[in-house]
Amino acid sequence: MLFKGGGLPHESLALQEKLFGAGPDYNFMTRIERFKNSLVRVQHFIRCCARYNLHDHADKKWFEGVAFPNEVSVLGPHSGMFIPTLKEQGSEEQIQKWVPQAEKHQIMGTYIQTELGHGTFVRGLETTATYDPKTEEFILNSPTLTSIKWWPGGLGRTCNFGIVMALLYIDGKNYGMHPFVVQLRSLKTHEPLPGLTMGDIGPKFGFDTVDNGYLQFNHFGIPRENMLMKYCQVLKNGTYTKQTRNPKFSYGAMIFVRSMVVYEVAGQGLAKACTIAIRYSAIRRQSELKKSRPEPQILDYQTQQYKLFPLLALAYAVWFTGVRMKEIYFMVNNEIKQGHTERLPELHAISSGLKAFTTSMASWGIERCRLACGGHGYSAASGLPKIYVNATGGCTYEGENTVMLLQCARFLMNIYGGVKNGRRPSGSVNYLGERISSRCTLTSEFTLKSLADAFKHRAARMIKEASERLNRLQASGNDPEDSWNLNSVVLTKAAEAHCHYYMVLVFESVVESVEDNCVKDILRQLCQLLALCGIQENSGDFIQDGFLNNDQLELVKQKQLSLLSEIRPNAVLLVDAFEFHDVQLGSILGRFDGNVYENLFKWAKKTPLNKPEDLIHRLLR
Numbered sequence: 001m002l003f004k005g006g007g008l009p010h011e012s013l014a015l016q017e018k019l020f021g022a023g024p025d026y027n028f029m030t031r032i033e034r035f036k037n038s039l040v041r042v043q044h045f046i047r048c049c050a051r052y053n054l055h056d057h058a059d060k061k062w063f064e065g066v067a068f069p070n071e072v073s074v075l076g077p078h079s080g081m082f083i084p085t086l087k088e089q090g091s092e093e094q095i096q097k098w099v100p101q102a103e104k105h106q107i108m109g110t111y112i113q114t115e116l117g118h119g120t121f122v123r124g125l126e127t128t129a130t131y132d133p134k135t136e137e138f139i140l141n142s143p144t145l146t147s148i149k150w151w152p153g154g155l156g157r158t159c160n161f162g163i164v165m166a167l168l169y170i171d172g173k174n175y176g177m178h179p180f181v182v183q184l185r186s187l188k189t190h191e192p193l194p195g196l197t198m199g200d201i202g203p204k205f206g207f208d209t210v211d212n213g214y215l216q217f218n219h220f221g222i223p224r225e226n227m228l229m230k231y232c233q234v235l236k237n238g239t240y241t242k243q244t245r246n247p248k249f250s251y252g253a254m255i256f257v258r259s260m261v262v263y264e265v266a267g268q269g270l271a272k273a274c275t276i277a278i279r280y281s282a283i284r285r286q287s288e289l290k291k292s293r294p295e296p297q298i299l300d301y302q303t304q305q306y307k308l309f310p311l312l313a314l315a316y317a318v319w320f321t322g323v324r325m326k327e328i329y330f331m332v333n334n335e336i337k338q339g340h341t342e343r344l345p346e347l348h349a350i351s352s353g354l355k356a357f358t359t360s361m362a363s364w365g366i367e368r369c370r371l372a373c374g375g376h377g378y379s380a381a382s383g384l385p386k387i388y389v390n391a392t393g394g395c396t397y398e399g400e401n402t403v404m405l406l407q408c409a410r411f412l413m414n415i416y417g418g419v420k421n422g423r424r425p426s427g428s429v430n431y432l433g434e435r436i437s438s439r440c441t442l443t444s445e446f447t448l449k450s451l452a453d454a455f456k457h458r459a460a461r462m463i464k465e466a467s468e469r470l471n472r473l474q475a476s477g478n479d480p481e482d483s484w485n486l487n488s489v490v491l492t493k494a495a496e497a498h499c500h501y502y503m504v505l506v507f508e509s510v511v512e513s514v515e516d517n518c519v520k521d522i523l524r525q526l527c528q529l530l531a532l533c534g535i536q537e538n539s540g541d542f543i544q545d546g547f548l549n550n551d552q553l554e555l556v557k558q559k560q561l562s563l564l565s566e567i568r569p570n571a572v573l574l575v576d577a578f579e580f581h582d583v584q585l586g587s588i589l590g591r592f593d594g595n596v597y598e599n600l601f602k603w604a605k606k607t608p609l610n611k612p613e614d615l616i617h618r619l620l621r
């Protein structure tokens with residue numbers, strides 16, 4: 001119950017749907033078959049939403065977890081970006097016009113921003129939307145090869161609508177990037193409309209079930225009413241008006257998805273991988289621990305525990321951080337709706353930083369889980385390759401991770417600069433207003449408070465040093481931009497240290513809030529392990545200014561090792577607590593019943609290469 005909350009009823013409903021549990025094995029399908037299979041599931045999912053009255057985004061998400069296990073659903077961009085952007089950036093009339101159709105899936109949309117030549121640098125996008133007051137239309141055009149839209153999910157074959165980000169031109173003047181609602185395909189024939197050249201961009205590392213696409217505009221007209229006009233308007237005569245609000249509001253869809261990715265992608269992906277690797281390590285026996293004794297479960301090897309338990313602790317930490325990130329998003333977004341925009345920069349910084357920090361950690365962790373499963377981890381039957389390729393996409397989409405860390409660092413530098421000028425920081429950065437203590441309070445007890453304080457010290461010091469280095473670079477004659485670039489490695493490390501502290505702090509607060517003493521003790525062990533591993537892996541950061549000494553580092557190592565034995569008896573229960581159904585895991589190694597070998601054998605016999613096939617037979621004969 002620590003995890004699922006309201007999710008169980010919707011998962012159970014979805015599990016009753018035969019279509020979601022049955023069908024050919026995903027691993028044996030070609031990309032086209034995977035895509036078709038996914039479309040059949042999408043259609044069934046849409047029918048289920050109507051049948052069970054599923055309207056709420058969270059309810060649908062639980063249902064989707066079973067309907068599209070370990071795949072990214074092509075509905076993701078529709079429900080995660082198209083609808084939220086309509087709601088957040090549309091006027092009341094525009095919301096009334098498009099949102100009900102979109103929610104009933106009568107129109108299917110995506111978010112069309114990235115181009116062949118630019119993804120990261122949004123201000124460098126080239127697609128134009130030129131207003132023509134005579135026809136009261138915007139003319140969308142792709143003026144160059146590099147301006148062709150590239151990557152949007154569902155654009156290739158599925159979607160008939162999209163929100164296109166394009167540069168608004170009126171009377172030759174460039175008003176910057178704006179969102180436009182564009183019908184892409186006929187609602188009758190599903191053919192692309194004249195003036196549009198579009199298709200799928202081809203096979204990828206993962207995301208087989210998503211038709212990421214391209215789109216080239218050839219002077220394509222859309223009605224004036226199709227520019228999303230909540231914050232900016234273009235009147236019939238071409239007059240441009242805008243509310244005196246932050247121009248970065250048009251980046252709102254990205255903040256939303258980044259905030260969700262921490263839980264939905266990093267948290268879920270790593271928790272699934274840990275479930276598979278730890279369950280498997282409990283049934284797999286190998287070698288001898290003691291002569292002439294039965295082979296031990298591989299989970300009894302300390303080295304195996306050392307590989308997996310820190311990842312288990314990380315999975316819990318990322319999960320809790322993801323839940324907190326969602327709460328913060330909805331809280332600040334509500335404030336923004338009431339006109340209070342003060343916390344937008346902090347929301348942008350923390351969502352960018354955590355999206356980058358957690359997807360990188362999860363991606364690395366999932367691969368470690370796969371390696372920990374030995375040979376069978378390399379088989380698709382483990383389910384781990386599929387989890388990895390989908391989760392690691394999160395390091396790139398919605399803002400490449402290095403770039404996101406630099407956005408977080410930019411905010412930290414602003415705040416630290418403000419503190420130097422006497423301003424008091426608040427929220428996630430309030431610690432930057434405190435005096436950095438040089439005294440380390442870590443003792444062999446390793447209280448969660450003392451551990452969190454160590455991460456606070458590290459983050460504050462690294463932010464201070466990044467800021468001072470930036471100033472030094474400028475003082476020695478570099479201009480601000482070059483100074484930033486020459487300091488950017490240091491800046492990303494400072495942003496990571498900030499996010500790391502935030503994650504430890506969230507975990508600590510969850511442990512403190514648990515009432516059941518037994519659960520609290522077990523979670524405390526995990527939280528300690530997370531923090532101690534963080535200290536050991538980054539020990540240079542903690543000893544550089546003499547905060548930790550060698551004796552304390554030795555204590556850290558000792559406690560880490562003793563925690564491995566303490567966590568061992570609960571390890572399998574701790575992954576069972578995530579409550580992933582076998583259907584969601586899609587893994588023979590991670591089966592709940594532990595019946596791995598029999599099912600691996602059955603699975604291998606079904607592989608298409610074992611079927612009679614003329615050409616192969618002839619070539620081999």
Ligand SMILES: CCCCCCCCCCCCCC(=O)SCCNC(=O)CCNC(=O)[C@H](O)C(C)(C)COP(=O)(O)OP(=O)(O)OC[C@H]1O[C@@H](n2cnc3c(N)ncnc32)[C@H](O)[C@@H]1OP(=O)(O)O
Pocket residue numbers: 072076077079080081111113114119120121122123153248249251252254255257260261264265344345348397398399400403407410411414
């Ligand atoms: C629900 C679904 C969940 C699960 C989904 C799973 C499936 C997913 C399927 C996959 C789906 C994948 C879908 C996809 O992938 S959709 C495509 C996603 N694309 C990106 O994410 C592009 C990344 N690039 C950018 O966002 C911008 O270009 C950046 C941010 C890098 C620079 O931008 P720019 O050059 O314009 O800015 P600046 O650096 O000069 O800074 C100027 C000022 O602006 C502030 N600033 C910047 N940005 C924001 C902001 N957002 N809110 C508030 N403020 C912001 C900034 O702090 C600075 O403030 P100050 O320092 O001056 O005070």
Ligand SMILES: Cc1cc2nc3c(=O)[nH]c(=O)nc-3n(C[C@H](O)[C@H](O)[C@H](O)COP(=O)(O)OP(=O)(O)OC[C@H]3O[C@@H](n4cnc5c(N)ncnc54)[C@H](O)[C@@H]3O)c2cc1C
Pocket residue numbers: 077110111112113114117118119120121150151152153207212393396397398399400401402403406
């Ligand atoms: C699976 C997937 C799904 C996607 N779905 C969508 C979608 O639905 N809609 C959509 O519009 N887009 C989508 N995208 C595109 C995605 O948002 C972009 O690929 C992403 O924002 C990264 O931009 P880029 O490709 O331009 O990377 P680049 O910016 O070219 O990154 C390449 C390298 O350059 C570095 N770099 C770039 N700029 C800087 C800088 N300022 N400072 C330091 N280093 C820098 C990066 O760190 C990276 O190492 C998707 C991408 C993927 C992989």
